[in-house]
Amino acid sequence: MSAVIKASGLSKRYGKTIALDGASFEIEPGRIVGLIGPNGAGKTTALKAILGLTAFDGELSVLGMDPRKHRHELMQQVCFIADVAVLPRWMRVAEAIDFVGAVHPRFDRAKCERFLARTKVQMRQRIKELSKGMIVQLHLAVVMAIDARLLVLDEPTLGLDILYRKNFYQSLLEDYFDEQKTILVTTHQVEEIEHILTDLMFIRDGRIVLDADMDTVGERFAEVMVNAERADSARALNPLDERQVFGKAIFLFDGVERARLEALGEVRRPSVADLFVATMKGTYA
């Protein structure tokens, strides 16, 4: 199958600030892609470009369409949750569901009601009477009931407690995702989504600095815990990062042969968070 998203040379500036600096990437169907980057790296701008919410330079095709020209058609196949709790506060839950059901050809009302039955959200309630966590549950129930090919999530759980956050990603994985669908998600809580991602993209200063599937990430990157006496030989292998824990040094390597690393000490798969910190070193300096 062809790529769901194909971007090349995406550029966008706000005044003097460069938000996207020629970012290029491709996303295949049936993947869950984490787009991870520090604040101001261009994550949200990239998502907005994909969703046709902002003008940009460069080439971009989403499900074969240009989001600048065919936004309205695109939204039949693409769903998104941008930011937390943006459902209109004056609406009643039942009104929101009636409305989406009426205007969205791919919305399955029964499915949505089934998801909602698992929450404390009541049909008669106004959205402003719901807690932030419940608004997100409602939004997720609506979005999961839409049979879209691409779901874009921009910090969908920011400011929610851990119960809601875990619940959010668990529902997504169990009740929504399948090989026909693609999910693109950004979040700062990397460790919470790490285990559901199939692909990882790091963005820094408007450019994609890492784009790999999780298997490749596991093969390429390794973390080695090294005793102090072997630290110098580890440094000679050009580690990405070095940190000290309990008198031992932990090195992070990119693309160094397994056998050579095992000679130095215990080799582990690095967490995405550690990889991220190492890759983004000096971002705010």
Next chain:
Amino acid sequence: MKTFAWLLKREYWEHRGGFLWTPVWISVAILILTLMGIVTTEVFRVQGHVQMGISLDRIHADMSESDIVGAGQALDYAQLVLTAIPAIALFFVLFFYLLGALYDDRRDRSVLFWKSLPISDTATVLSKTVTAMLVAPLIALAVATAGYLALLALITLWTALHGVNALPVIAAAHPLGMAWRLLLTVPVDALWALPCIGWLLFWSSSVRSKPFLWAVLVPVVAITLNAWFGAMGLPHIDGSTMAANAGGRLLLGIAPGAAWHAQGLGRGIPGDDAMQQLAPSHVLGTLATPELWIGVLVGAALIGGAIWFRRWRDDS
């Protein structure tokens, strides 16, 4: 088409308070005041034998043909007033509705939800335009007409208590003819109001904050500068023309009856003959004026601008 109907419904849901309950409460208040007046009259009559106006019993005896015609005209006029009072409130409701229509959801970020649905920005903006042009005025007119029917019932009951049959007077009035004439003003007013609707939607859609200030200050500054140019002997537009168009059309154009008023239609007809004043030829006569159609073009251009900003405005 189905989507558009739901968009109108959505507008109604959000603004039920302004579109429905405001005219309802105003009409109810008028009816209550009328009822209080009737009760006061009755109480004074019983307690002190004070005569308010003419005794109903004497009306009964003395009413001539022409008196009945006059009373019918008075009822027609009451219908006009009963429609006009909620219409004044409708002006304020619509003014702030339009200023917020494409701004409030950007401010609370719910625009990110609306934009996630397969609805074109053109449909969104047009649904707000049609709501202001037709939906809200028609609801207000329906409520006012129901209020007038309640008033007729009240009067009939009251006079019946005194053994007077009000039906001949009601028969001399023209409730249906008046309702039809008032209904005709709705589409004409809607076209006349288009530059104002477009103007308010344009600022609602385009500015980062404070649409009210922009919408009001720009015409005020334009009028002031124009007047100053005039005073300096520089080329300028005639002051009253400027005020009528920049102030009257852009800011006050959504006032119900603005079209009829601006054209000076119905002038020279005695004030108490509402049927003549609102004659269809007068109401529809506005459609033959270039002012109306120039305004429609200006309004369409402004709405086009509002759609463009709705599509491309990027707030973060």
